[in-house]
Amino acid sequence: MKVLGVLLISALALVAAVEKPVPFKDVPLGRKISGRITNGYPAYEGKVPYIVTLLFDNGAGSGWYCGGSIIGNTWVLTAAHCTHGANSVTIGYGAVWRQQPQYSHWVHQSDFIQHHAYDTSTINNDISLIRTPHVDFWSLVNKVELPRYEDRYNNYYGWWALLSGWGKTSDTSGVSDYLNCVDIQIADNSICEAYYGTTSITPNHVCISTPENKGSCSGDSGGPLVLHDDNRQVAIVSFGSSAGCLSNSPKGMTRVTSYLDWIRDNTGISY
CATH class of the missing domain: 2.40.10.10 (Trypsin-like serine proteases)
Known part of the structure; x- marks a missing residue:
């Protein structure tokens, strides 16, 4: 037995x-x-001031949405499977309505730092950084x-x-x-x-x-x-x-x- x-x-x-x-x-x-x-x-306005909307573009006319978090005045943290294959990203700050951020920044893939050991098969090491223009912090836009x-x-x-x-x-x-x-x-x-x-x-x-x-x-x-x-x-x-x-x-x-x-x-x- x-x-x-x-x-x-x-x-x-x-x-x-x-x-x-x-x-x-x-x-x-x-x-x-x-x-x-x-x-x-x-969410109510200001509940999650650290979250950002990320609209990625692959440079061939198609794209996808992801989320990310502000971890510094010039840094956003997200998943590697989001940055993988992307040519650029538009970052929306301070939004509750996805298409109505307080302001946006466009960032080229040269400012993506994708983990060198990201594995597309197992999705291990699924982490990326995005270097951004300087962001000032206030009640609706802040770091975590x-x-x-x-x-x-x-x-x-x-x-x-x-x-x-x-x-x-x-x-x-x-x-x-x-x-x-x-x-x-x-x-x-x-x-x-x-x-x-x-x-x-x-x-x-x-x-x-x-x-x-x-x-x-x-x-x-x-x-x-x-x-x-x-x-x-x-x-x-x-x-x-x-x-x-x-x-x-x-x-x-x-x-x-x-x-x-x-x-x-x-x-x-x-x-």
């Missing part, structure tokens, strides 16, 4: 490992969604702080955090016009490992279990996950399941604490 149990667990693990993570900008919805950032709530070096080994399991973005609202719609938020509890990585396998999930990830289908969706890529307790960004929206946003599948995010040295070496920002 014990042997049978081991075999069953092994078989389930093999099935789970087959599930391939999909970058959130490409995640299918599966069926209609009642919320924007899945089952979230609208990163984790302190003393917290770089904190897994944050069980901590509550805020996720925000302009993700899709239905099977056929584009990204949301209005900024939405959702409160998320960070899960143990083992939940994501059981679904995506240990090749895709590493200690460089944060896992969101989304038992109530609350979380990110297509269009939220690159957006920030920020702790309730001290307003520090601990993760970047990275990937979900090919089964869709409402499949109750866990979602993977890039763990910011794993890249504090890389961020410091490229930007000089550290805490």
Whole structure:
């Protein structure tokens, strides 16, 4: 009986490992969604002053939306799968309505710093920096702080955090016009490992279990996950399941604490 149990667990693990993570900008919805950032709530003006809209252009007449976060007067943090293949980006600051930012900056790909080890197959090291023109901070446009070096080994399991973005609202719609938020509890990585396998999930990830289908969706890529307790960004929206946003599948995010040295070496920002 014990042997049978081991075999069953092994078989389930093999099935789970087959599930391939999909970058959130490409995640299918599966069926209609009642919320924007899945089952979230609208943000009020100034609630998330650090989030930016990112409209990428591949230089061939097509593009895609992502989110990002302001981490310094001249720096935005986002996902590598957002910058990958892009020729330029238009950054919108201080928006709640996606198409009505306080102001915008256009940035060429020469100012993208994509992680050198980003893997398009496993979506590992899914992190990029964008060097921007100088931005002054005020109530509607401000930076988010990163984790302190003393917290770089904190897994944050069980901590509550805020996720925000302009993700899709239905099977056929584009990204949301209005900024939405959702409160998320960070899960143990083992939940994501059981679904995506240990090749895709590493200690460089944060896992969101989304038992109530609350979380990110297509269009939220690159957006920030920020702790309730001290307003520090601990993760970047990275990937979900090919089964869709409402499949109750866990979602993977890039763990910011794993890249504090890389961020410091490229930007000089550290805490």
